[in-house]
Amino acid sequence: MVHKLSLIVNGIKRTVEVKDNEILLDVLRDKLKIKSLKAACWRGECGLCTVLLNGKLVKSCLVLAVEVDGSEIITVEGLVKDGELSPIQRAFIEHGAFQCGFCTPAFVLASHQLLIENPNPSEEEIKEKLGGIICRCGTYLEIIKAIKSASRFYQKK
């Protein structure tokens, strides 16, 4: 069966037809062409397909598309406002919190959400929130540094 979904993706209203068994990851990447989100395991283990679904971080490969009709989705593209990078994106660049960059959109998004919910996180809280995303290049230490340095921008808000 084919379903028609309405979604708000990065602030833009989108409609898309999906089948019963389609996962949100495939709908976003293949149908709506949001290529920033990546995939590396397709079974909820790597966290690279993380998106913000109605303000919550989810792994989009574990979400059936039919379930999210009417939802608001934010991917890393949605963090750029008025042509300006968000503070967490600037901090990732400054601290070199990436190597190959394939996991970076997921880490940036999750870090951003962490700082919105908890503008001054402890190291343990950072590890807890980002624990589900894998970076094989091993830039975890730089990511923690970037989050700590961006923290003050989120506290002011």
Next chain:
Amino acid sequence: MTFKYIGRPVPPQDGFYKVTGTAQYTLDVELPGMLYAKLVTSTVPHAKIKKIDVSKALQVPGVVKVVVGKDFPYRVGMYAGDRDLLAIDKVRWVGHPVAAVLAESLEAAEKAIDLVDVEYEELPTVFDPLEALSPDAPLIHEKMEEYRHSPAFRPIPGTNIANKFTLVKGDVEKGFREADVIIEEKFYIPHVSHCFMEVHNVVAHYHLDGTVEIWTSWQNVAPIRQIMALSLGIPHNKIIVKIPYVGGGFGGKAGLGWEALVAILSKEAGYRPVKLVLSRKEQFTSAAVREGFYGFAKAGFKKDGRFIAYDVKFILDAGAYADYTVNVGRAVGYSADGCYEIPNIRVESLTVYTNKIPTTALRGFGYPESHWVLEQIMDKAAEKLGIDPAELRKINLVKPGISETCTGERLREDAGNPQKVLEVLLEEIGWGKPSEKPREPWKIRSKGLALFVKGPAQPPNASASAILKFNEDASIDLLIATGNFGQGTVTALMQIVAEEFGLPLEKIRVDYIRDTHKSAYTWQTVGSRGLFTDGIAILNAIEDAKKQIFKIASEVLRCPEDHLELVDGEVRVKGKPWEKIPLQDIVMGYTYPNGNSIGGPVIGRGVFMSTHTTYLDPETGQGNPTIFHTFGGTAVEIEVNLLTGEVEVLKGVQVLDLGKVINPLLVEQQVNGGFLMGLSIGLYEQIKFDERGWVVNPNFTNYYLIRIKDIPKQIIWKTVETPQSDGPYGARGVGELTMIGVAPAIANAIYRALRVKLNELPMSPENIWKALREQRPEIVDEALKKFLEFKKMVEVKK
């Protein structure tokens, strides 16, 4: 000398694209009319293919074609040349691609692969490389003599040996006769997967005019073109290989890939573009991984600590195909002596076929294996000799300018300063100062260390080149093929160009796509060679461009060329900086007020060729295999839970003699990343096979990778800078070095504190607990007693 860019922590220059999600990877490439390919893979480890029935698969709506191996009996490869595109007449491991389905949608292709019926006649199998060496073992490759292998290797047809490497220096038997202490140990490392986040994936478009366009997630463009040209017979200039951003490589995207297969599939599909994306399971089971490894070592020492004899045999479990692994076998062989001077040494390194997954290079290949053996031998010898492990190393370290390595290469005077590396390492870890007592008495703390040395494992004639062209505003396009899969080398290379011309970094651009058609040639970016080889090529291109610039400026400024200098983007007369001309007035040619013009667009070209490297003698392994040696060391302070076998790294130290640090931020990334990868492979990773050759853990739940919660409390790094006069600014490579010492340093720390041997990886809680139980049960009992006492105390307090 003060620099504007060299030595500065410039963030990687592609950061903007990566943090905004706009960096394009092969996974994101879609072409109009593109078909999807899926592979049918073998369900048996060793069998003749009797019949392949594709009729049911062809009935699935959207399926365009099913391709089988016997129609394309090409042999492909880079070193061993042993690989097929799809299984031709027999399958050699569980996961061996047998057929490929091409369909209009991925869904249709996935459905159809289950409907391809393959009939097998099963053959006897061999999974253990030691058994595979027996004369009555099943033969996995019957026609090895027909394979087109590189002259650096010695396959032995009629056996399962893909390469036999031997090295002999001095008289090892005499050495053992003179030795006071002899150590004999056996070591093992299981198969591990690279686990780069972007899986192998390729888009190929074979055009009707014979041109093939390839997009692929690979480290290097040149070998893909070379392999395709040699195996498929397509002229080089008709193969256009493009590599955009790459989601990690770690050696698993070097050498032979899937490109030749997907090109053939595109042709078979009626010249339509085809995309192949492996699943993570296929990445674990159908693509090449790191080999399994056995090391058998016998070492002889004099009472005063001198290491006088070393006899070592390495057996590499290469799996069903060994294309790159023969080079791993060679590298582990000639790096057997690490950074020690051993007068009598004998090495045999066999790369052996088995009915398991094919294997290939992984970060540092050969060196993590040889050092896992050697660095533990050093600590075991130290204990037996009653000499401190650091002191024993000091006694035996090579002396650049004087010492020879085991291949008979006399180390250049400026090869590095291993003594200083060791000194700094001891200082930073606080060697000799006891660790603080852990709060829980069933835990212990200990310190351990390992030294290492590494150079790029490459053919003797591996070259590099660079083209540097100026634009009208004196900005520069740097056309290089340096692989860009996360190491950041390209940023360091851009810093060199900006520095040399006195231009702001923003004026230097390197396109993100590597392209055989548009980038200057470089052999490969592997083995930590990129900065060194491509850096030299770029410096030569800069020199070439400067000559052209000074020639024009000398006419305009009426001044001899050698009285001119380039400062801040201007050519100035030395001593009279007001007599000058901006670069942008020269780089497209200079025009006089009346319109007369001289010069023309400036294009610099430069090459690197390693002129002193040689093939190694096939009998003795003597020769000069490498262009530089980076010396380094790792030290750790760890805490071991004696009840659970868990290891926690409290502090990790890496010291490296990098010659010159071009960019400390990039080095730190490599040090941290390499440490974590070394830790992950050291403590957790292992591909597990069942008795029929199936991988039982092909996913990130059952194959554990280090995650953010597992990182050590502290990792620090220091550099010793002994510039190598032929390196760019004196620099040597770093990327692969950073994981070599981690596992042996941890094993040594455990051995020092507990006298428990951990000769096998991974040092998982389970394996450590077992080793403790077997070797020192009294320690575990004592720890348990302390634990129970502690619990009782807590309860009483309550």
